[in-house]
Amino acid sequence: MGKRVILVVAVLALVAAACTKSSTTATPTAAGITVQLDGKTDQFNGAFPKFFPNSLTVHPGSTVTFALPHFTGEPHTVTLGSLVNAAAAKTDALGTKVTFPQLANMDLTPEFNKLPDVFFHKPPAGPPSPNQSAAQPCYQASGEPPLSLTGSAPACANKTLTDFKGTESFYNAGLLVNDGASFKLKLASDIKPGRYAYMCMIHRAGMRGWITVVPNSQSADTAASVRSRGQAQFNDLVTKLQPFEAKLASATKDTALGGAGSDSIPDALIAEWGPKKLTVHKGDTVKWKLFLFHNVALNAPESAVGIFNKTASGAFDYNGPAVASVNSPQPPLSTAFFPPPAGAGPLTVTGGPWDGKAFRNSSLLGSITPFVITYTTTFTTPGTYSLRCLIHPDMKGTVTVI
Numbered sequence: 001m002g003k004r005v006i007l008v009v010a011v012l013a014l015v016a017a018a019c020t021k022s023s024t025t026a027t028p029t030a031a032g033i034t035v036q037l038d039g040k041t042d043q044f045n046g047a048f049p050k051f052f053p054n055s056l057t058v059h060p061g062s063t064v065t066f067a068l069p070h071f072t073g074e075p076h077t078v079t080l081g082s083l084v085n086a087a088a089a090k091t092d093a094l095g096t097k098v099t100f101p102q103l104a105n106m107d108l109t110p111e112f113n114k115l116p117d118v119f120f121h122k123p124p125a126g127p128p129s130p131n132q133s134a135a136q137p138c139y140q141a142s143g144e145p146p147l148s149l150t151g152s153a154p155a156c157a158n159k160t161l162t163d164f165k166g167t168e169s170f171y172n173a174g175l176l177v178n179d180g181a182s183f184k185l186k187l188a189s190d191i192k193p194g195r196y197a198y199m200c201m202i203h204r205a206g207m208r209g210w211i212t213v214v215p216n217s218q219s220a221d222t223a224a225s226v227r228s229r230g231q232a233q234f235n236d237l238v239t240k241l242q243p244f245e246a247k248l249a250s251a252t253k254d255t256a257l258g259g260a261g262s263d264s265i266p267d268a269l270i271a272e273w274g275p276k277k278l279t280v281h282k283g284d285t286v287k288w289k290l291f292l293f294h295n296v297a298l299n300a301p302e303s304a305v306g307i308f309n310k311t312a313s314g315a316f317d318y319n320g321p322a323v324a325s326v327n328s329p330q331p332p333l334s335t336a337f338f339p340p341p342a343g344a345g346p347l348t349v350t351g352g353p354w355d356g357k358a359f360r361n362s363s364l365l366g367s368i369t370p371f372v373i374t375y376t377t378t379f380t381t382p383g384t385y386s387l388r389c390l391i392h393p394d395m396k397g398t399v400t401v402i
Helices: 002-026 082-090 100-108 223-247
Strands: 034-037 055-058 065-067 136-142 170-171 181-186 194-200 205-211 256-260 268-274 276-279 286-290 292-294 309-310 316-318 347-354 365-367 373-379 383-390 396-401
Touching: 034 223, 055 396, 082 100, 082 194, 082 205, 100 205, 223 256, 256 292, 268 396, 286 365, 365 373, 373 396
Parallel strands: 034 065, 055 205, 256 286, 276 396, 347 373
Antiparallel strands: 065 181, 136 170, 194 205, 256 268, 286 373, 292 365, 309 316, 383 396
C-alpha cells in the first residue's frame, strides 16, 4: 500500500509539473503592453519625438499598443519591416552619443533612401505634397514602398492590417495626429524570435526602437516594467531640457528665440517663445533665432494651425497657411529641407516691415545646425499681437508694440 501511495503521488507531481510548464510557455506577454509616443510635462511646453520606452521584450502572439496621449503638433508614424531594421541598425552603429545633425544626415544613406518620408527632401517641380506611402497605412510583404524625394509618392496598394510576421519589408501604420491616437501591433503567433525595429517615418533616425521577441519559455517584459522604463526615459529628457528654459525667459528682441534645446539632445525640444511676452518700440526689429522646425506667425487665424489636412478620400495634404509664407517674402524651399542642404550655414530670412493689419507667416522653417535660421520682423504699428508657431499648437506668445 505504501509503495502505491508513493507512486500515485509521484505521478500527480509529474502531471502538475507538466501543466505548470505548459501554462508558462504557451502564454504570450501579459496584456496591456503600451509604448508611448511623444509626451507632455507640467515643466514647460515641449515636444518629445521619441518612443517611451525605445526597447521591449515580448513573446510571439503578443499585442503592443503604440499610444499618442498628447499631440504636440509633431506628427508620428509607427513603422516596422526589414527596410526599417536595416536603417535602425545603420543608425545604432553611430553609438549612443549622437547629435541631431548626425541623425539628420542619416537620410543621405542608401538605407534611409528606401524609406519614404512624409515630407519632401528635394525641391518638387510643383506645389509640394506629402508622400502618401508614409502618411497612410502601407503593408508590403516585399520590395520597396512608393518613394519620392520630391514628395507626392502615391499610397500603397495594400492598406489591410494583418498580424506582423516579421518578414514584411514595410509595415506602416500611417500618421498619428490626434490626442489619444493609437496603433495596435499584433505579433503573429509564429513570428521568429529576434529583434525588430520600429521607427517614425517623419523623425526618422532620431525616433526608433527595438522589439525583441523571445520564445515563451523565456521571460519577457510586463506591462508594468514597460510603463516604468518608458516613464524613466521621459523624465530623463525633461530633466535634460530644464536648463534651456532660463534662456527663453531672458531673451530680448535682438536675441529672441523660437524653441530651445541642444543638438546633443536630439529627441526633445522646448516648444516655447523666448520670451513669451515681448514688448518693443515702434520701428523695432525682432530677430527670432529658431531651433528645429517652426513658423513665426503673427495674428494667425485658428484655421492656419496644423501642418496637415485630411481629405475625404483619406489622403493627407499640407495645410497651405501653415507651411507657406503669408504677407512675408517666400524663403527658398531649402529652408524646409530635411536634412539641410549640403554646405549650408546660418541664414537670416528677412520678413521686413509689418503694420499689424493682417496675418503674417514666415512659412515653415527648418533650423538645423549648421543651417541655423533667424527670422526678422520690423513692427511699425503700436498694438498687441499674437505670436504662434503653426506646427506646435501650444507654442503661443505675444508681441506688444509701444
